[in-house]
Amino acid sequence: MKLIQIICALLVLTAVASATVSHHDCSLDTMVLGSWKQDGMTIIQYAITIENHTNKMIKSIHISTDHTLTLVDKSSIWNIEKQSNGDLTLPVGQPTIAPHSSLTFYCILKGTTRPNLYVKSISF
Template sequence: MKSIVLILLGLLLTIAFVAAQEEDRGRPPYQCPKNCGGGHTCHIKNNDCHCRKFGDINDIKLEYCRLNSWVDGACGKTYTQWDIKIVNCGDCDLHEIYIGYDYTLRLRDSSSIWNIARLPYGVLTLPSYQTSINAGASYTFGFIIEGTQKPNLDILYVRF
């Protein structure tokens, strides 16, 4: 009887540990005061927070540029190189941005992305050496992905 109780206790502790890990996995790497839901960008300017639908932001945008596609003779897979320009169209410096991606960003390998930091949970952000994007300026990062489809990138959070 005592061994059954110990086994059940161990099982409960394991379940609690796994549940805590799963809960942490769903947390974004940024905090939005308004808790904007899916399909929305948390937009903070002058400490004023608004939730805006993806694509409804006028002061920041992503511009895609497909540079090249080719078939790798060794494996027969098609790869495409993309440059993504983060354009600050606003009148304030951008201090923080988080960009979400999904399965369409299938990198050729771990070294096939540059000038951007990859975070867990499908999130990209500016690298530590790029602390801001000035008003009216832009910043470009790039990657090589499998296939030719334009990857889905959404601005999740911006802070000016």
């Protein structure tokens, strides 16, 4: 019985370790490219860079956001894929990020609130 408990504990720890993304593995850097007024509302264009800090190739990444990703319209985000659940994933044209490399995507948002983005999952 003890052996089964130990094996179960090891399996749980393995699952947690593989789901955890260290901030040392990958970072998201947000930069304002410009802003303007449109119909009385502030519009801001951002460049968001996904940095791979590892010696391994990123094969997939899921970036989550919340209500702060207020796109002007559906075409106001590019060089990234927006999934039906709201997650952002690597674009078809660049399905990986090489070791110590990066990918930049862009979006145009309504309002002055920076988008809240965080890495939900990553696989190498």
